[in-house]
Amino acid sequence: MRYPTVEYERGAVLLLDQTKIPQEVKQLRCADLATLIDAIKRLVVRGAPAIGVAAAHGATLAADLALEKGRDGAQLREELRRALKDLSAARPTAVNLHWAVSRMETLLASLDGAASAEALRDAIAREAAAIHEEDVRLCAEMGAHGARLFPDPCTVLTHCNTGALATVGIGTALGVVYRAVEQGKKVEVYVDETRPLLQGARLNMWELAEHKIPATLICDGAAAWTMRQKHVDLVIVGADRIAANGDVANKIGTYSLAVNARRHGIPFYVAAPYSTLDLSLASGQEIPIEERAAEELTSLRGVEVAPLGAAVFNPAFDLTPAELITGIITERGVFAAPYEKSFRQNYA
Secondary structure, three states: OOOOOEEEEOOEEEEEOOOOOOOOOOEEEEOOHHHHHHHHHOOOOOOHHHHHHHHHHHHHHHHHHHHHOOOOHHHHHHHHHHHHHHHHOOOOOOHHHHHHHHHHHHHHHHOOOOOOHHHHHHHHHHHHHHHHHHHHHHHHHHHHHHHOOOOOOEEEEEOOOOOHHHOOOOOOHHHHHHHHHHOOOOEEEEEEOOOOOOHHHHHHHHHHHHOOOOEEEEOHHHHHHHHHHOOOOEEEEOOOEEEOOOOEEEEOOHHHHHHHHHHOOOOEEEEOOHHHEEOOOOOHHHOOOOEOOOHHHHEEOOEEOOOOOOOOOOEOEEEEOHHHOOEEEEOOEEEOOOHHHHHHHHHO
16 A cells, blocks of 8 residues: 555554545544544544554553653553553454554563663564564465455455555455455455445545456445345455354444355355454354444434434444354465364464
8 A cells, every 4th residue: 555554653653544535645643642542443543453553553652652751661661551451442342452452461571570661662662563564464475365265357245444454464355355466367346335434435445446456336235136136256354353163253244244145155255364363252252342323323424314312223343153154364374164173273
């Protein structure tokens, strides 16, 4: 991408503001932790891998701010612990956020208790940079594995945004599309609008136009009819958390796509890095599902579209049972059921 999703400069996390796309392409400079946490909550940065990277850089930001205040090693360590706790609470469903925070907590615990504030800060910054670079690599490897699944030519249907905007690499599900195109395959994409925040319409269509890949926008409710009428070869989506048994939490509407894909005999794939796997959870029933503000449904870009006081149920995610998933693409290959056995063999 010409526009980095997440960057770090000394004293600030820089985020490509995804609430502005496609009307504006601009960065939000987060020079304090409260601004960064608010940006994560408001979906300025979104996509599970990108949120994880943003949180990792948030730890560096917390360390830099502590140094500016003249904190010693013990004080900086305590401020980092508080910062990591606050970052972890920003979004409940996307496990990459908690994975990145946990990785920072583990590092912090491993460092010499007598380490100076500067030494702690440098260790945290190196780990954040490593998490950032790892996401770039994982996306590339996922893309290579997933692209092998694409026939040539290939018609793909996807949901929500899973490209470079959702990661700091080429993306997860959309990254697979990019890699297939790079291999010379002719790929056409049908893009769910992805209500209520239109990540498909605003973000996927923008990314695909940037890559000059043919894409057609459809309303979410047209997905089943598109499968029936347009010879869709496969459906590919991302994930925000994957349980040990292969159940997937992803953007609301994913479950409907999986049901419709099964009805029409279309393979349904999920692409996600290992940091999205949560092997501590036996099934998706244990995954917390975030519910967001009613205003996301009752208004559109500040214009009320529902009667005042309308009752609203606005889950941000749903659960797709493993039995509906043809395969899960990670940086280590394409896994098929039984997922628990294959995950534990490869990610023990």
